[in-house]
Amino acid sequence: MNIRVRYAPSPTGNQHIGGVRTALINYLFAKSMGGTFILRLEDTDRTRYSDGYVKNLYDTFHWLGFYWDEGPDIGGPVAPYVQSERLPLYRQYAEQLIAMDKAYYCFCDEERLGQLRKAQDEQKSGEQGYDRHCRNLSRDEVTRNLGEGKPYVIRLKIPLEGTTTFADLLLGDVEWKNADISPDPVLLKSDGFPTYHLANVVDDHLMNITHVMRAQEWIPSAPLHRIMYDAFGWEQPLLCHLPMVLGQDGHKLSKRHGATAVNEFRKAGYLPEALINYIAQLGCSFEDGRDLFTIDEMIELFKVEKLNKAPAVFDYQKLEWFNGQYIRQKSDAELAQLVKPFLVDAGIREGEDSAADALDLQAMPLVKERLKVLSDAAAMMAYLYRKPAMPAAAEFIPKKRDQQTALQMLRECLAVAMEDLDFSNLETMEEAFKRHAEQIGAKLGDLLMPLRVAITGARVSPPLFESMRILGQQETIERIKDSIAYLS
């Protein structure tokens, strides 16, 4: 069997962790089985739709680096892949259901529905959902209403009794009492657009989708879809409900937990490899004893049986760790390229500047193992581009010493820096300072802390001697002199 799976997002928001996780699992499953991964745009909600979200979708996946085999932008054998371009289809199938007495016209307006809901809320234990008011309208009444041009929706007739069962790859068979299924959900809205329920069933069938992998929040609509497949006489794709992704508080991951949109992580300086690697392991495991996987390795190792049923909490700290791992795997040249836009954004350098490119390349070894996210580079590297602002005098003072000592140490450092030192040679530079510390009977740390602050503007910084090598002798001397003047 040729496996065909789809990711079917609705362009009503930016791509977020949960959606991308679903897409990734679908992708891994398809590729591990030699199957096809399809993108379908479910743009049937016209009130929340925006072009910007479609653009965000494409941007996000280009950036992430895994892509669909068929989709709106690249076409495919069952095009179109955008639901708004398939409109006549849905009406046709909705009407077919009516003809089969599996669906019906409903003329209830929002006002009546609103009152109904309100009444239900008040009498807490009572019925929930639509009261099936129009389910048994006479044929005449329907014809009259239609003739008058009354707005209507088409609703699915859920059987009042009996049960419906669907098969889930992960959960096994799940049985529902029909009485517990959402009472007669809308299939075709009054604006002529289908709801998710109708469109997803029609398209999954027409697009020959074999497996539907989606989050567990969709479980309650599975039996309802099953009823439609049965009505049409179609085979239902095999379902696989994925565990949900939760925030630290145990609720569905959302904005209030922090960044959730992929572009936010991108802007914060996360690497796609890290995001993909981390996200894939939410509710899924690959192999014991290893944490880092390329996407190809994940394809190789992916097994449905290794999916988890329980929801997973999204851990920002662990993602950060993955990011650090991938940053450290980069070559200096690669990392310099990655960091560049963040430096430009921070106003530290221009985009077109070969001298700056060279400086960045030199600086990468100093920051590589210190970066958690790429955006950290801006604050970390600023002192290499320009003299840092003078920190408070106290910053210069080594532990358990005073300002006089700091000043003295700086003078000693200045003397060393002004010697005939080879600033391109780390070892001799380091040796010179060590020797000098011994000569004057000072602790190396006491000698170097004021120097570090003079050079980098902070007590915590990238390596000192490497920094001085990049800055050069003249700049080093200037910064020491400035600090001496400042402290005097």
Next chain:
RNA sequence: GUCCCCAUCGUCUAGCGGUCAGGACAGCGGGUUUUCAUCCCGCCAACAGGGGUCCGAUUCCCCUUGGGGAUACCA
């Protein structure tokens, strides 16, 4: 409220009847070191509870509890 799904360290997870319950992140302690970080070593830390089944349950079944999800002309 009702229905459905779920349940191993704080978090992500390994485990598919017999294990000192393993790994990773975080935390803590130590080492390397001119700061920070990286790296290395160590420590802390879990089978929700109660019944069964079985010679033997983390593992299989049931109940309780807990958590989550769904109850829209949103997906």
